[in-house]
Amino acid sequence: MNDRPVLDHTDETDATRSGPGSVTGATTEPPAARPRAVFLLAVLAFFLLGAGWAVGAPFNATYDEDEHIVRAAGAAHGQLVLEPTDAVYAGGAFTEVPRSLVPPNPDCMLLVKPRPPATCQGEPPRDASLARTPTASGRYHPGYYLLVGLPMVVWPDMTGVVLGRLVSALLSALFLAAAFTVAWRYVPNRLLVAGVVVVTTPTVTNLTGSVNPNGLEITAGIALWTALAVLALSEEPTELDAPRHLLVLVAVSATVLVTMRQLGPLLVLLPVIFATLAAARGRLPGLLRQRAVWLTVGIVVAATLAAVAWTFTSGLLSVSPQRQGGHVPRSRVLQDVLNYRSEDWARQFVARFYGAIIPPDWTHYLWYLLIGAVVLPALVVSGRRLVTAVLGTVAVTAALAVTLEFRYYDELGPSQQGRYYLPLVVGAVLLSASAPRLGVHLGERPSGRLTVTCGLVTAALHVVSLLVAMTIWRHGDGQFGIHVLSGPWQPAGGPVLPVALTAVGALLIVVLAWVRLRGMVPGVPGRPRTAGG
């Protein structure tokens, strides 16, 4: 017999239960107060996080933004479907955009060594007449571009670009806030809120606050995973209907996700598979008995078919060789992947910006510390199904990235980027954070504290990341350290506004997490239950 002293948890009540245990919201759980207010505040918070980047960055400061801006302006001028042509990088298409939109040297910060400040781009002409312009994004689905391009029709200059970025930030903020509110509303433990916070990395907010569909794609992935995790890991009786807005969130986020890129259908299918794998036994049949679930499935399938049709008709699948040198031995590609590419991918999951702007290593380690604190204890205390789902998500993400790197290496050279796989890999964190047993083991208040800690640390790192990037945009490679208050280039709104917006957004998230912590019932770590997880 083991007489090692353990805590007595026999007084565990419904009020101290953790994990996604009450998707109907009909239990005795306390939180759930004013979800609409939470949603609106979260929209504001995540919008501000992206807005800091939107107003702080020069033209083409985020991955291929110049290509996306041209596509967006063209789409908003009515050119939704473009003829596939060898326009740029032996691909893309031509579209008509105002001459005043693009500065004369948009790539100078990438091409000139050492990197000059953003003033090297020069001033765009004042001529707003339309000119035939190539774009590498010419074959992409026009849905996102139409929305973010509209301001550029009214203001065909940098003002329009910044407003387009803000529209993009708002769209993504809607998804992030939906995920945040679902985590707040339906999951009694605080850890899924922490999960949403730590997957919203500086790379994500950098992308959401720019003209680049990758940000919306990632945030749709976060929303999809969050909703699926809550649905799958709920401990509610299976005869109760799943809340409609969870299903709506699944439908909308999956529809956006399948539409954005060629990989979209896979980025929806895999979360569904892994969430199903993680689900408690009997959960899936319970869900499939509901008509609303079938309706959701129908919508997603229809959107997928439409997306696949676009992929085949738009010319997206044709890859034109951009690399000279012929076949590269696979062993060399593997070495490249293992030593360099994987490092870039892991950095880019957190903070690696266009032009290889990378915050100090310790900022990445701090971020992964937070992820480790959420994910690894969940793996330790959870059942085999959830562990398999989490590890499977990571493994499939890695396998997919490596496979595609191998597949396209000869034609494109190193082509895969970590951000492409963020919509998928975030699932490992979100599933772990939803683990019913994790909240039970940690207890309510420590879970809340962990969430607030995640908010505080990530807030600081969001600001540091922006400061590092702005320093380079302002000074080029000439300055070491953080110097955002000086430099030849200056954002239109001044250097303080972007930092202030990001800081306020990040702190608002901390406040929301803290409110969630204060609003809960104090409890003690409970005994692990046999069911779930």
Added chain:
Amino acid sequence: MVSASPGYQPRRRLRAGWWLACLAFFLIGAGWAFALPVDGTYDESQHIVRAYGAASGQVYSPPAKAKRGGGAWYQVPRSLLPGNVHCPWKGEDPADRKDASCQHRPPDDTTRKRTGTTAGRYNPVYYLPVGVPMVLLPNHTGIVLARLVSSLLSAVLLASAVVVALRLRNRLMLAAVVLATTPMAANLNGAVNPNGLEIAAGVLLWATLLALLRTPEKTFDDATVRRLLVLAAVAASVLLTVRALGPLWLSGITAVALVVAPRGRIPGLLRRRDARLLLAGVAAVAVFAVGWLLMSGALEAVPTRGGHEPLGDMVRLMTVDRASFWTDQIVGQFSYGETTLPSWLIMFWYAMVAALVLPAGLLASRRDRWTLVAVGVGSALALAVLEVAYYPTLNWAQHGRYVMPFGVGLLLIAAVVGRYPAALGEAGQSALLRFVVLGTAPLHLYALALVMTRFQGGPGVPVNPFAGDWLPPSGPVLPLLAMIAGLSLLVWYGYRGTGWIDRWPAGGQDRAAT
């Protein structure tokens, strides 16, 4: 009271655990010892000269401008070191860095010549045992044997820390010991460099002090308390003597241990005669260590390449650049800082650290939580303060590994404070331990393969530890096999070896969990 229970034979199991852990850590260090060329680890050639000197009777040498404007002179056989020992890394330009085949073969001539070393003023305690093989065999074989002695010394201390964890029946502390032995620490263990032993001593000192101070009275029988006291005294003495920063780290560890000790625990220990005697012994060692530091000139920083920067710029540079070097190196930045593990592997290591430390901190009492924060912040601040203090004389000279003897306290404290062990339960603790031993093993192996490749094929070539223009004298397979054997033992023990502690009646669980 701990008492042997029929059938489980805990004493035998503890002994077996010690031997197994000692063998495992020794083999991990041995992998590095067999693999690298002379000077393949930070400043190894300097330490080799000092170790030979100490073991050959030159225990003390007057301070002189012998190397980089400081250090001391020793008479060392010509056969010991290649004349151009620094050629693989010398030069700031990465293009100048080569594989180890550039090192000339040392002559067979064992006559001695006067050789300068920057380590010439360091305390001889570490160098005496490590130097003996080189006195007997003043060539590369002697150097490899010296490294093995170094690895063995560290393994003894680490295995003792493992036994402390077993006595506490605390698998989280076992995981902490495994996580504290990063690839960097293992590399240092298997090199002629006192830093590895210093880190191992830090691990053991934390483990023993926490076992003595954080367990309820009467948890251990008298003999066990005495053993723990002896181990603590040994660890403290090693820490005091092997490097100049030892007294600082000992003060820090002791201060933190006093803070986390429940009221009345320390007076209770001090009522024991053996505790007072051992304390007196450590005090004597401290007098010797501080006396050596003052007499030998080891504290003199020779202003050879100092810099002049305003404090604000120094802080900025430390924040952006140095802090990354510190954090990278704690896990794996090898050779002379030019060979670093891919950052995602370092991230993974820190994620495992977080899995132990953060939940433990959140489930701890306020005092314990702030203690954890203080150890983490204190480690970073200590490096920053040392950097600022020595910048005018040594330029940027502080390394993350320097602070590890103190910083590993973060892991070991996390293993015992608060309700985390109880919240995880036995199954959860076992799973975390399994995860840690299984997660760290490939990283150790990859680190070795990476650094072997760097010296065999040159910097930046694709990882292949089996080929290159230079190969370890014992061949490339032996180091890898030694490493694999050591790691396999650890993994096996993490999976299968600790089941008996759950059947061991009574034990030293943390007071907070009782």
